Amino acid sequence: MSTRCVVVGDVMMDVTTMIDTDIAYASDTPAQVTLQPGGVAANTAAWMAYSGRPVTIVGCVGDDPFGRDIARALSGLGVDVQLQTTTARGTGTCVVVVDRRRERTMFPDSGANTQLQVDAACAAVTADCHVHVSGYTLLNPATRTVALAVLAAARTLGATRSLDAASAAPLRAQRDLVLDLLPSLDLLLANADEAAVLTGIEDPHDGVVALAELVGTVVVKTGARGVVAHDGSGFVVQPAPVTDVVDTTGAGDAFTAGFLPAWLAGDSLAESLAAGQRLASVAVGRVGASPLVV
Secondary structure (H helix, E strand, O other), rough: OOEEEEEEEOOOEEEEEEOOOOOOOOOOOOOOOEEEEEEEEHHHHHHHOOOOOOOOEEEEEEHHHHHHHHHHHHHHHEEEEEEEEOOOOOOEEEEEEOOOOOOOEEEEOOOHHHHHHHHHOOOOOOOOOOOEHHHHHHHHHHHHHHHHHHHHHHHOOOEEEEOOOHHHHHHHHEEEHHHHHHOOEEEEEEEHHHHHHOOOOOOHHHHHHHHHOOOOOOEEOHHOOOEEEEEOOOOOEOOOOOOOOOOOOOOHHHHHHHHHHHHHHOOHHHHHHHHHHHHHHHHHHOOOOOOOOO
16 A cells, blocks of 8 residues: 655646747747646645545645635645645745746745644644655745644654755755754755755765765756665666656656655665656656646
């Protein structure tokens, strides 16, 4: 039986803008614009459910059409939805610009995500689950207490715990906080930029070795170059599969959604990385960060 993952963190509505030409600044640039649920936690939960894995999402949305649409889409995909609702802020929104090189830049407004409450979040944690926390929830001062409380509750119950490093820019300001937290985790997932922020080491291979001294298993995603990982017993380098790239938004979230169930099931590190890459390949072949539609 698969371990249920409890994914805690950001739930957003993404406004994705695909651009096939150079941007005409201070003028008009033709684009393809789509509206789709997003956020690291919601994306990860959605891709897990898409793959038939048991998953719970814990987050907060506004009492508004976006919030209701997101909850409906997640539930329809098979996610156990435990979303709090607030009237204090509207549902979080993120404008995602995907340029002609298929690289993306994000402009997030956290919105209702900042209203996530400790008690309701911790209520979803059980001894037989795995808790995965979005780094955005840890790095945001408004929700840091929630992230730390959920991880502490999981540790007390004996549940395994993982963290997504989120994004290099906010991580840089909270580097020491994350480094202090790592020894209490079972798994860290980061990209090359995030690993460099944490270690001060630009080479991802050397960065993984340094991080492995702090946390049991480290996975560093290096985009088109593949994945580098270490689990204390060995070092694994997995090249990226060849695939047509449409949109890289959410590729890391899809990787996590593929990797975690395999890793929790006891598959080898190499097999778990391959599972993550297979799902990430599906993600980059489509527009948007998740399989959710509204």
